[in-house]
Amino acid sequence: MLRLFMKEHAAFIVFQVVLVAFIMLLYWLDGFRNVDTAIYSFVISTVLVITFLSVRFARRYQYYQRILSAPQNLEHMLQREGKSPEQVQNEIYLQKLYRLYQHEVQSLYAAQNRYLQFMNQWVHQMKTPISVMHLLLQEEKELDKNSVREEMERLKAGLDTVLMNARLDTFEQDMQIEQLKLRSLVSEVVTENKRLFISKQVYPEISIGEEHLVATDQKWMKFIIGQFLTNAVKYTFEPNKKVFIAAECSKGNTLLTIRDEGIGISSSDLPRVTKAFFTGENGRKIGESTGMGLYLAKEICTKLGHELTISSVQGEGTTVSVLFFNQDFVTQEEHDDSSKNR
Missing domain, CATH: 1.10.287 (Helix Hairpins)
Known part of the structure; x- marks a missing residue:
């Protein structure tokens, strides 16, 4: 000392x-x-x-004694023993630095805990389709390809969710913004989920003009729309219902809406549906919800600069909207001409 x-x-x-x-x-x-x-x-x-x-x-004796002793915990640095203005200011700086460090550690811990919890839930849920396929293979009668295909689709959807969750931390490295035709993008996602629509006897109705172009990332946006459509069908229990998909442009902004005629979301659950692992009343009814779909959709929309809003009336249905800011309302002819010029 x-x-x-x-x-x-x-x-x-x-x-x-x-x-x-x-x-x-x-x-x-x-x-x-x-x-x-x-x-x-x-x-x-x-x-x-x-x-x-x-x-x-x-x-300065106590100050020297503290900095020369072995710290027992991180809170040791929060002790105030300095007397001079320089020491006092240095301790204030260290306290601010400690709070910043603590905030980052808590964020990392929360992210890790969320990831581990999601993986545990996902592994548990993926056991169901694997068990079903195992039982189908053990049956002596001819293999039911439709049942196997349905279980494979469930596995694929679960894998896609895991991959998207894993890539969310490195989102900026896996993003490519480009001008896309909104109708083509939605139609592609609907086609990929056509078996789900047919099996649940729920039918999509697309009301999007060819003139709607949006600046977004195709892969991430397809995942978001897929989550919305999957939820719309999953929570529509009555047959011969529809899922209405529409778009409108106003003041350079494009609004995409997906409205179903399902069971809706209770007013108490609605503010929390985009929280991680929140399943609510509807999730407990079907028993297969991870509570991560809308959470990932919200996070991705935020990173892409889009605005996600959800409204619902219990018993009547749910409407999910994505607002694409500062989009150009371009006619098909103008878009084709610009493509030829490039």
């Missing part, structure tokens, strides 16, 4: 020695040859310097 103190004040001690020697030299050059006065001046200066350093060391 004393060694640290001396290292910190070595320049000050050297300066004091040089200053006293310079004053003695001035006395000698001025013809003042009294040795007793010189010795007296030197002793007084030395005593004053030693007194100053002693008082300073006493004031």
Whole structure:
């Protein structure tokens, strides 16, 4: 501790020695040859310097004791034992740095915990289609290809969700924004889910003009729309219902809406449906919800710069809307002409 103190004040001690020697030299050059006065001046200066350093060391003793001891925990740095303005400011800075570090650690811990919880749920749910296919293979009668295909689709959807969740942390590295025809994008997703529509006897109705172009990422947007359509069909229990998909443009913004005629979402669950792992009343009814679909959709929309809103009336259906900001309302002819020019 004393060694640290001396290292910190070595320049000050050297300066004091040089200053006293310079004053003695001035006395000698001025013809003042009294040795007793010189010795007296030197002793007084030395005593004053030693007194100053002693008082300073006493004031900094607890501070040195803390920084030289082995910390027992991170909260050790939050102790306030500094006396000088520099020490106090340094401790304030360390406290701010600690809060920043604590916030980042908590964010990383929450992300890791969310990922582990999601993986545990996903693995548990993927056991069901695997078990079903295993039972189908054990049956002596001819293999039901439709049942196998349905279970394979469930596995594929689960794998897609896991991959999207894993890529969410490196979203910026896996994003490619381009001008896309909204109708073609929606139609492609509907076609990929046509077996789900047919099996549930729910039918899509697309009301999107060819003139609607949106700037977005095709892969991520297909995943989002797929989540909306899957939920719309999954929570529509009555046959011969429809899922209405429409788009409109206003003031350069394009609004995509997907409305179903399902069971809807209760008013108490609606504010929390985009939270991670929240299943709510509807999720408990079907028993297969991970609570991650709308959470991922919300996160992806935020990263893409789109606005996601959800409204619902229990017993009547749910409407999910995605607002694409600052989109150009371009006619098909203009889009074809611009493509030819490129």
